[in-house]
Amino acid sequence: MTGVSKTSPLSRAAKWFDPRARTISTIGFILNRITALGLSFYLFLHLIMLGQLAQGPQAYDGFLATVHSPIFVFGEVLVIAAGFIHGLNGIRIALNSFGVGARYQKATFLVLLSIAVICSLIFAVRIFTV
């Protein structure tokens, strides 16, 4: 008999991100998990980078010059978009879990995702045009 457990953790994790034959709510789950991982990575990277502040003005201003290069700015936009998606979706999950609107979660998700996309676009435009 083939069990569920014989696979490696990685291949098990890969199953989370397979949206085939799944509904829109799974997209919510996938996005939430990806943004969770991305934001966690960013959080600790950010904390380490901010250590430059303790090194004094030259170090920090030099660091700022680096992060103003386009590739870092693009990364910043990703972080903002991830923040919006994760935050707004998180509100839905929190509400559902306290017994609010679980029957309307699909509609809620679509509305919140639209808001997240619009807000991310506004920020992206602002950041790239400044």
Add this chain to the structure above:
Amino acid sequence: MSTPKWVVTFQIYRKKGNADPHFDEFKLEVSPDEYVLDGIERVWAFHDRSLAFRHACHHSTCGACGMRVNGAEKLTCITLIRDVTQDGGVLRIEPMRNFPVVSDLAVDMGILYTRMEMVEHQPVNSDAKEAIQPEARPAGPVGEEEDYIRLSDCIECGLCISACPISGSSPEYLGPAVLAGAHQHGIKGNEQLLKLVDSEDGVWRCHSAFECTAVCPSFVEPGWRIMDLRKQVIGERFKRLFRGSSPKIIDTMEASK
């Protein structure tokens, strides 16, 4: 009166003993208004007598014929061929995920049945208890003094567990049907059950993909029930936080009676 026939290719997952699994193809002439299970039964009857699959009632009361049809979890006895493919199309039939495969399309339901028993899900209930969701309540004699005993909505088909992304990576997770069963039984005053659902493998493991509700063929709405169960568990924990360990006091009081 005959609707035009369709030709559909059934691609069926095969597994025998320790041999490697593979897919077999069977081209069948079907009526689009037949059910997927009818096609599978015909493959067994006329093409390959070695095909193993679970089925019994053929009208969605027993929950035996859950499979994956083109990737999606379906109760095949009520899934019209018309709704899942087209003339000349393909039906890829696979066993449910997250259950051990016995052979071909047949899986071992032991895990689910064991856990349903653990959470004391009652196979028959009063009608009022089954109708927790008022808008889904069927038309008919409602709200009268007389109540009816009836078989529970959950048919233990396992489709929700097959569709759940968390059950997929973490077999210890109790799973949607089981948590829905616990919700239906009620955790009020049931210390054992509260402990079970409020554990690492209980309600907190759900990550709101709501696939369970999407695939449930039997009006159980496991996703909603898990969320409602969370509310109840949180409520219970807060009550205890402010009242200290009062349940123990009640226990001893009852014991002394």
Add this chain to the structure above:
Amino acid sequence: MNDSRYGPKTGESTWLWFTKIVTGLLVIVILIIHFIVNHFTAQNGLLTYADVVKYYQNPIVPIMEIAFLVFVVSHALIGLRGIVLDLKPTRAVIGAVNWLFSAVGVVAIVYGIWLVLTIVSRGASS
């Protein structure tokens, strides 16, 4: 199923989850406050080291940043632990993860507070 997963841990999962939800919501609240404060105190952005040091002279800023740090680190680590749990870890692995993540959390928060206080003191001494 491994019965040792149940029993002594009763209630623990609830509070971990509850903390995750509450800190998540608090992070959102603080982010909103952050944007408002930023809007009034640093209209031109924080483009240099001097800007940042000056920004931290407003007492609301270090308080806000420390609170944000505590909430976001807790939320992230509880969330990551949840993801590890979903990967069917052995008892030993999840035990190690519990210790590791607790330690990482404490270090990150202490380090963050030290950083904030350093910047605040730079501003005060200049």
Add this chain to the structure above:
Amino acid sequence: MSKPKVIIIGAGFTGVATAHDLALRGFDVVVVERGEIASGTSGRTHGVLHSGGRYAVSDQESAVECIDENMILRKIVPQVIEPNGGLFIAIDESDLAYAEEFIEGCNACHIPIQELTARQALEMEPNLNPKVLAAFTVPDGTFDPLRLALSFAASARKNGARFRTYTEMEQLIIDGQGNVTGVKVWDRTTDTHEEIYADLVVNATGAWVGEIASHAGAHVPIKPTPGVMVAFDQRLVQRVINRLNKPGDGDIVLPQRRMMVVGTTSFEVTDLDYVPVVEDQVKIMLERGEELVPGIRKTNVRGAYMATRPLIGGGSTGRSIARTFKCFDHKETDNIDGLVTITGGKATTLRAMAEKTADVVCQKMGVQAVCTTKEVPLLSYRDYYLQNN
């Protein structure tokens, strides 16, 4: 001292119930089943726990069996039964004319009935045809077919019976005297063949008994008679609704979970392994069901399926054949020892069929053991799979 060993072919209602009975009486039981438990006729049964009212006029032997077994099943396996009773309702004059015979028949068979006025009936079941003229309550019920079978199987298993599902009987093993000594089987999960020997083989294959018995050169007068059933997606009634008349097509509407199931028809087939659902018959079910519960028109079809009744044929056909069951000791009928066939009957009488079969088995093998299945409560159907682990 080793237990006497019996192989049962078929894990439908009679197979699992016989396994339970024999296991309780101390036999070593092996059940071989080519599919899953209840994957033939048993799983697809209508699901009426008959009060016997349906047969009280035309087939009183079956009616008595039904009411007795109905009461026993309610007691030993309540976890799979909706015990809400049933109604026989008269819609037209011909139905009314049948009422007298019906009352007499039910009294003769000790089936407790109660006459209702049309108004009382509509108060009990507001979705009945408002043209209802008269009604009688009967102690009908509804059961879940798979779970009923699993409950017996679980209990049998607890007492040592072994279930070999997906294991198809290929041949009966016959000794030099032409007697049956075992079965040759094909395990479809591993695609392997093996021989199992036993002191006795019980052929409990329902509509397929003729085919199985013919392997030993024995004959069973079986008349496989399929009927259609259609499930609708709303539960408009809470009780089994029967037409107050002689048994006919589409004259029972029963509630089950959140559904209603209407059945059935009656015709003859030769190929048993696949009986197609005939569209015309589905239409008849809708039309006939509508006469009992007009609201059916507004519901949707959820499933349509065929099941093949194992009727024991004399000269008659279809509706007129008795619904009673029979156990054949092929030593007596064909002078072939080691083979017993049980068939006929209703789902409701599965326990009685098993008792009869086990009595024959005991008598043949000289075992003194009484039947206790009337009293022993069955295990939860879930235990069947629990013990798998």
